[in-house]
Amino acid sequence: MHHCMEMGMDVHKVVPPPYRSTFQKLKTKFKETFFPDDPLHQFKGQTSKKKWILGAQYVFPILEWGPNYSFKLFKSDIVSGLTIASLAIPQGISYAKLANLPAIVGLYSSFVPPLLYAILGSSRDLAVGPVSIASLIMGSMLMQEVSPSKEPVLFLQLAFTSTFFAGIFQASLGFLRLGFIIDFLSKATLIGFMAGAAVIVSLQQLKSLLGIKDFTKKMALIPVLTSVFQERREWSWQTILMGCCFLALLLLSRHISMKKPKLFWVSAGAPLVSVILSTLIVFAFKANSHGISVIGELPKGLNPPSWNMLQFKGSHLVLAIKTGITTGVIALTEGIAVGRTFAAIKDYRVDGNKEMIAIGLMNIVGSSTSCYITTGSFSRSAVNHNAGAKTAVSNIVMSVAVMVTLLFLMPLFQYTPNVILGAIIVTAVAGLIDIPAAYHIWKVDKYDFIVLVCAFLGVIFISVQEGLAIAVGISVFKILLQVTRPRTVVLGNIPGTDIFRDLQHYKESTVSVPGFLIISIEAAINFANTTYLNERILRWIEEEDEGEKHSSVRYVIIDMTAVSTIDTTGITLFGDLRKAITKRGLELVLVNPLAEVMEKLQKADESNELMRPDTLYLTVGEAVASLSMSMKNQASNIYNEEMQKQQQQQEEKPNVIDSSQSE
Numbered sequence: 001m002h003h004c005m006e007m008g009m010d011v012h013k014v015v016p017p018p019y020r021s022t023f024q025k026l027k028t029k030f031k032e033t034f035f036p037d038d039p040l041h042q043f044k045g046q047t048s049k050k051k052w053i054l055g056a057q058y059v060f061p062i063l064e065w066g067p068n069y070s071f072k073l074f075k076s077d078i079v080s081g082l083t084i085a086s087l088a089i090p091q092g093i094s095y096a097k098l099a100n101l102p103a104i105v106g107l108y109s110s111f112v113p114p115l116l117y118a119i120l121g122s123s124r125d126l127a128v129g130p131v132s133i134a135s136l137i138m139g140s141m142l143m144q145e146v147s148p149s150k151e152p153v154l155f156l157q158l159a160f161t162s163t164f165f166a167g168i169f170q171a172s173l174g175f176l177r178l179g180f181i182i183d184f185l186s187k188a189t190l191i192g193f194m195a196g197a198a199v200i201v202s203l204q205q206l207k208s209l210l211g212i213k214d215f216t217k218k219m220a221l222i223p224v225l226t227s228v229f230q231e232r233r234e235w236s237w238q239t240i241l242m243g244c245c246f247l248a249l250l251l252l253s254r255h256i257s258m259k260k261p262k263l264f265w266v267s268a269g270a271p272l273v274s275v276i277l278s279t280l281i282v283f284a285f286k287a288n289s290h291g292i293s294v295i296g297e298l299p300k301g302l303n304p305p306s307w308n309m310l311q312f313k314g315s316h317l318v319l320a321i322k323t324g325i326t327t328g329v330i331a332l333t334e335g336i337a338v339g340r341t342f343a344a345i346k347d348y349r350v351d352g353n354k355e356m357i358a359i360g361l362m363n364i365v366g367s368s369t370s371c372y373i374t375t376g377s378f379s380r381s382a383v384n385h386n387a388g389a390k391t392a393v394s395n396i397v398m399s400v401a402v403m404v405t406l407l408f409l410m411p412l413f414q415y416t417p418n419v420i421l422g423a424i425i426v427t428a429v430a431g432l433i434d435i436p437a438a439y440h441i442w443k444v445d446k447y448d449f450i451v452l453v454c455a456f457l458g459v460i461f462i463s464v465q466e467g468l469a470i471a472v473g474i475s476v477f478k479i480l481l482q483v484t485r486p487r488t489v490v491l492g493n494i495p496g497t498d499i500f501r502d503l504q505h506y507k508e509s510t511v512s513v514p515g516f517l518i519i520s521i522e523a524a525i526n527f528a529n530t531t532y533l534n535e536r537i538l539r540w541i542e543e544e545d546e547g548e549k550h551s552s553v554r555y556v557i558i559d560m561t562a563v564s565t566i567d568t569t570g571i572t573l574f575g576d577l578r579k580a581i582t583k584r585g586l587e588l589v590l591v592n593p594l595a596e597v598m599e600k601l602q603k604a605d606e607s608n609e610l611m612r613p614d615t616l617y618l619t620v621g622e623a624v625a626s627l628s629m630s631m632k633n634q635a636s637n638i639y640n641e642e643m644q645k646q647q648q649q650q651e652e653k654p655n656v657i658d659s660s661q662s663e
Helices: 002-006 022-034 048-059 062-068 071-098 103-108 112-120 132-143 152-175 179-184 187-204 206-210 221-230 237-259 261-285 317-346 352-367 378-386 393-413 418-430 435-444 446-461 464-484 530-547 568-583 595-604 620-662
Strands: 127-129 375-377 488-493 500-502 516-521 555-559 587-591
Touching: 048 062, 062 112, 071 103, 071 127, 071 132, 071 261, 071 378, 071 393, 071 418, 103 393, 112 127, 112 352, 112 393, 127 378, 127 393, 132 152, 132 187, 132 317, 132 418, 132 464, 152 179, 152 317, 152 352, 179 317, 179 352, 179 464, 187 206, 187 221, 187 418, 187 435, 187 446, 187 464, 206 221, 206 237, 206 418, 221 446, 237 261, 237 418, 261 378, 261 393, 261 418, 317 352, 317 375, 317 378, 317 464, 375 378, 435 446, 446 464, 488 530, 500 620, 516 530, 516 620, 530 555, 530 568, 555 568, 555 620, 568 587, 568 595, 587 620
Parallel strands: 516 555, 555 587
Antiparallel strands: 127 375, 488 500, 488 516
16 A cells, blocks of 8 residues: 555545444444334424423324314315215225125224324325225135125124234334334235236126126135126126116216316216115116115114124134234235325325324224224325315314214115125226336336236235235245345446446446456345355356466455445355465455444454455555555566576676686
């Protein structure tokens, strides 16, 4: 390094990181893992009274915006609340049927949870209630062991118990700051999963759309289609005609709203209008006695308590826990994704952990008030947003509208045909098939597209939960591949600069530097990839040896700029490399190890061979410049020594000649 200083070059010294105690390191790691958003920063420098106020507002977001609420905001919220209520009532009944639960449970689930979310939630646009995907998963998982037709009471008990465990799981993730767990459901996984679920849900509705009574309970393509064509004698032309007409009406209204967002009320009101029209038709023409099945009588009154129906023992407890966790993860993923989507549009922030707590608590309370799994619905939230919702009061307005329905309007649904519920479900889930997003993933990342296709095929050919499990498994396998086979590249120099880039990427603009093998490791080094890195680097060195009869490489430089962390197994990599490289007559040089990595390497380097100042540099450019100068000086010294030897030999030759002549 001193040679470069003599030539006037500015070589920066690699400074070891400042000392930090083990407690300080653990504190930092804990904070960055569980509190990356630093929720306590707003409490710094505040008075005790202000801290209590901020704490209450953090737990109950309604206290933050409630004091500034005005009649102007209420006018917007009441319009949006009534609009989403017109959508929530028919969807609630339909999704309860999708979960194989009594229709009234869907309305119960649209009453209590929105009230709780308005107090605890941090999103202004999220409309809470039952959703198709969670309903489908709950119904299909519970149906594997319990028949909803033969054991309806037990099935309902398990649905409430599963909702309770879903709420416990969701709230625990929020309290323990473990929200990163739901990030294992990648975008590709969700797109494939939802598309497959939409297909299966739509095919299952053929039971209602065709008027079939004896229909398979399996959620897979082949059993569903088999059941459809085996029961052709049960097909009802009256049901098919009504179903096709209202399905066309609903799809047309959805298309109009998608083309012209200002006409959002068309698709929002279409389900309720369809329910009213179809009910009037059945009542007027007594169609229920001509092959069209109806919902039947629904009980009036608000949610009855159901805490006594929760099952915490028995042979089905494991099923309830498994169903609760699965539906809980899906519900959280959808709810938080929807909340963040509309928050980004309106430029405000949604706290993921607070959302988990809010959704979890409303499901815990919901399980004790005859509600099943609920979360933020994309379709209702989109309508809520387009209708001009300003705060979560729109959820309260929706809940009040559902309450009025429960108290006074239940007899009106007695003649509502099941076929209209099937048509509403098909229309709702049609939006889950996102072909443009799938095509975009195909163009960008073929591996992610494979994950998407596996999720889709797994759902439609095996089952909903197995398809999801397969997709998550493939995604985790991809992560393991990235961990165990990290990206490593050989760097070359862009002539005329001190910039070094990937030789393969910049083939036309980079050249290898004579005397140097420069390698960049672009991942954390740990026990899972140490062996691979060792073998890969040594293979590069062997390739250099094979390419030259006498290898010109003198130095192996490893750029560690992208190595964020290293474990004890990873540390041994550099000791083993140095030994192997030294045997070949080469020297190992490290560039820019980060603070944590450098600290661990220093502690492990007892012989002080690995972290010598002359083998440690801040940039690749400085390392090459300094070591090139050393090589030139060494070559110059060797040349001078050879010249001196030759001069000495020439000086000795005349003496030999003179002595022979004298003789």
